[in-house]
Amino acid sequence: MNRPIQPALSQFVLKVHSRCDLACDHCYVYEHADTSWRGRPKAVSDEILARVADRIAEHARRHDLPTVHVVLHGGEPLLAGPARLRRAAEELRRALRGVSALDLRMHTNGVLLDENFCDLFLELGIKVGVSLDGDKVSNDRHRRYADGRSSHHKVIRAVELLNRPRYRALFAGLLCTIDVENDPVAVYDALVELAPPRIDFLLPHATWDTPPPRPGGAATPYAAWLDAVYRRWDAAGRTVPVRVFDSVLRTLRGESSLTESLGLAPADLVVIETDGTFEQADSLKTSYDGAPATGMDVFTHSLDDVLQHPGMLARQQGIEQLCAQCRACPVVRSCGGGLYAHRYRTGSDFDNPSVFCPDLLALVTTIRDREAVVPAAPSAPPAVELPLPQRDFDALAAGFGGADTITRLAAAQLDVNQELLAAVSGCIALSDREATAAWELLTQLDAEAPAELDAVLAHPYTRPWALSVLEGRAAPAGGLAEIAAATVVRAGLDLGVTVPVQGGALRLPGLGTVRLAGGVDEAEVSGAAEGFAVRAGVRRFEIGRHEGLDGASPHWEPVRLFESDGWSVAIEDTDPLRDCHTWPVARRIAADEIKLWAEDLTVARSLIRRELPAYADAVAAGLRLITPLYAPDGSNVSAACKEAWGAIGAARPSSPDQLALLIVHEFQHVKLAALLDAVDLYDKADRALHYAPWRPDPRPIGGLLQGTYAHIAVTDFWRVRRETARGSGQRAEAEAQFARWRHQTSDAVDVLLGSGSLSDLGEAFVTGMAETAAGWQAEPVSAAARSAAERSARRHRAEWKARTEGAS
Structure with a gap:
């Protein structure tokens, strides 16, 4: 396999317009030391866009980059207009097709954003980040038009537009530049109220030559400001990702940072200006005039050439490129020396700590110490919290569960489906x-x-x-x-x-x-x-x-419903997605055979209510659908799909009694699958295989649990049928089946309890199954039935042992 050649660039800031329609006084492009923007074209040309795309694709191909991240930037990128933005996206997609995936984003002040732009971005796959410094008072301190007018209402309108269901997928997040004169909680609350997918808090750009404001001479005002936000964020349950906090927490765990302003990861970002020149990070514009320049451009230099620039090389060396004070700092792996531009001082260039060093040290230390606080260990292990009432858990563990229990499982399954639908979006x-x-x-x-x-x-x-x-x-x-x-x-x-x-x-x-x-x-x-x-x-x-129902419309094949005695169940033979039950599904059932299904279901429902009342209400509450299966040899086959709550599959069996048996059998699988969505009953990483008394092959712990739980109902069915079946021959057969299945189910419960793979809840659950199975052992059966069951169990285990040992 080809491996990426290191180092490599994977993040590209593409300037599509070099001017802005706001006059923010904290802007690093227009309000700091660098003035190179004055001599650049206002908008990037088609020729440069094509060349940029080719250079990025060339670099991605050489370094085997799985994804390329491009941010359309400015100035204000929306000033470039729809046609030029379309051209930029199309050139990038053309060049990267078959090379790398493209993550295309835009950073905007939002004042020009409208539905036409959003429709364009939907088409082109461009996500949008918006700059906003909080509530109106906070935002208006800096983010105004040149004539002093507020931009706040237009930015709020833009964010509201991005929050519409149609455009929500475009919304990448909010970027907020910190002003310690603003109320941190008011700023945070105003941003959170807009439901952004992410918030970035940015330190204002400053150097040792032009240090940041520190009102009242405070030593660490930026740490204090961010800590107030952190406490608010933490108390609210951390409901929105905040990049600076997530980065500190990640680096404290030894993981990578999410921002170039923290951590020791090599820089992998380059800027392409509207004239096609390559520059280092835009933040360097705050250092001195010309600081970001590389002297290279897209026509004569490759991105690998850019990587050899001394400024780029310096930012590839991790801790070794930091000054001595930083290398000795206890939080260096989280702080990373801060943003490269913030280290600048005339005379020593970037060989300094960040001008925000005291704030970064205080912030990282405070978060570290707060996260390290661990409550005293309890004298006894805490009880495992159940996501359902204890009585429900106990009833299910015994093998049963009434209508209320099943209704609560069904509600939980609907929640799962709703969450999956949101994930699909x-x-x-x-x-x-x-x-x-x-x-x-x-x-x-x-x-x-x-x-x-x-x-x-x-x-x-x-x-x-x-x-x-x-x-x-x-x-x-x-x-x-x-x-x-x-x-x-x-x-x-x-x-x-x-x-x-x-x-x-x-x-x-x-x-x-x-x-x-x-x-x-x-x-x-x-x-x-x-x-x-x-x-x-x-x-x-x-x-x-x-x-x-019977062909009145040649175009419509409805799901047929069977309703009897408080139970409504669909015969689902229309859904193209129903083929998930191991056995092949049957074709559309003819009207005359549907009548036979209805007759058998009527008898089966009556039998379950009369003879198996512990299952009847649960089946009526939870079994909503039966999918007919195809059995080529006419055998009784049935199945349940763990992802299809409320459904079982079955070929119409030879008798209504058999239909009743397979219904209670398969619905056990349905119940247990729903419970396993809510609780862990066993170690899912366990790959050991175990003996199953009804299978020729060894089973994983999950399969054995499912089979044993289903056979609780099978055993119970035959336990009752030995008394209620018609004729002495059928009752004798039922007694033999009961003796056999209670023996095998008890054996399987013992295997489960001895597996060492069950969780604490799993131990409790299987113990409930064991108590049900143990109660059946005292019930009398004939000596012949008992003897036959024991012989069958010994023979099965001996054959299984010989087979598995031979295979090994």
């Missing part, structure tokens, strides 16, 4: 207009039809879809549009939703599938009080909410 590319439009509609529906949206999100196959997006196996747009369309239909809203059509199927999760002619790529779905409409090309279909 983070995967939407800024240029993906279809996904962005669908996400905006979902945020609208969350306000207008929250119950209907939750009903769609609770569909068992929502989670497998979301995981496929998060794992990069699917794009977000289609699923988001399908969820939105199903919500619109459920709510009867007259809103049009454009939904992709895959293989002639338009999926409405939880409702059914509309079959359309081949060659149709998308269709528009809109709701109505009694049904919904689908427009595909020039054709329009009006579909009644319950139409199509």
Whole structure:
């Protein structure tokens, strides 16, 4: 594998305009020592943009850079106008295609930001950071127009625009320059109120020649100001990332900093000016006139040439390039000597500590000491906090759990799906207009039809879809549009939703599938009080909410619902995402066979309520969907998918009694999977394999736990059936099954308890299973059944041992 050649540059500040529409008196470009901006073109040319892109791609290819980070900057970059910003983005994407990923951002004062710019940035994938120094009073100290007018209201308008659902993905964060005359808490609260994804607090640029203001002669006013913000941030739960605090905390743990102003990581940033010249970090403009210059440009020099400049080399040497005072400092690995520009002093250049040295020392030390405070160890280990009531945990551990318990598990699963949907929104590319439009509609529906949206999100196959997006196996747009369309239909809203059509199927999760002619790529779905409409090309279909059960509409294949005695369960044979149950799924079930399913479910439901009441209410509360499976040999097959809460898969078994058995069996898997989302019952890093009394192969700890828990219900089923089955032959068979499964389940519980892989909660949970299994051991069975069970167990273990030892 090719390895990056070190050092390398991966961060590029590209100046697209050299002038600004504000006159901030703390600006390092126009208000400090360097005046080179006066002789540069106002806007970068197309020729320079193309050359810059080629130079960056050349460097990325040579150094095998996985990602290149480019910030469009100024002056004020929005003054460059939409056409030039588009050209910059397109040239960069052209040059880097197939070489490196491009992280493209912009830093702006925000006063010109409008919807047209935001739409452009969505298309081009440009994230936007905005400068804002806090509340109006704080911001107006420095960030004004040349005539003294405030810019605050325009910047707030820009941030509000970025916070709209359509543009939220563009928002990169807020940058705030510290003025210690401002109230730190008021500044922080004003910034947090705008819900930024990140906040950067920046020390004002200064050197030993032009030191920063220290009102009243205070020794460390900047540390005190930041500490007040830190305490506010910490007390509020650190709900928004703050780069300076996160960097200090990371460096204290030995990790890298997130900012060049802290830490010892080599500098990997270069600036390209509007005339194509390469410069070092912009902050050097505060040191002396011409300080950032390298004497190199994009036409005659490569970025590797730039890396050989003495100023760049000095910033690649870590602790060795620091002055003696810094090298001896106890917090040097966090402080890193501070920002390079802040070390400048006439006569000794940059061979000095930062002019903010006392503040940085105080800030890092204070945070270090505060984080190091550890409460006294308790006299006994604290109890593990359960995310659900203890009575629920105990009931589930015993193998059961009533309707209330299952309802709480279902609510937790809906929370998981909602969180996954939010995570999917983070995967939407800024240029993906279809996904962005669908996400905006979902945020609208969350306000207008929250119950209907939750009903769609609770569909068992929502989670497998979301995981496929998060794992990069699917794009977000289609699923988001399908969820939105199903919500619109459920709510009867007259809103049009454009939904992709895959293989002639338009999926409405939880409702059914509309079959359309081949060659149709998308269709528009809109709701109505009694049904919904689908427009595909020039054709329009009006579909009644319950139409199509027996072929009344040739286009509509609804999910069929079975309802009996307080239980409503869907026969889901329409969803293209249902194929996640190990066995292949069956095709659309014909109407006559659906009637057989309904008859068998009626009998199975009655049997469960009558003979297995400890499971009946839980099944009715949690089992919402059965997906028919295909068994080529007609055998009884069933399965559960751990990501599909509320669903099981099954081929229609040979009898309703068998259907009742597989329902309680598979729903055990469903319950346990939901519990495992909330608590850790075993060490997930454990790779040991264990004996399972019903399997020919050794099982990992998680698989053994799942199988044992499911067989609690299997054992219980046969325990009851030995008394209720028709005829002496069936009762004898049930007794033999009970004797066999109680023996094997008890053996499996013993393996679990002896595995050494269970957590404290896992030990408690399996102990509950053990108590249920132990209670069955005292129940009488015939000597023949007991003997047969023991012989079967010995034979299985001997065969398993011979097989596994032979394999090893």
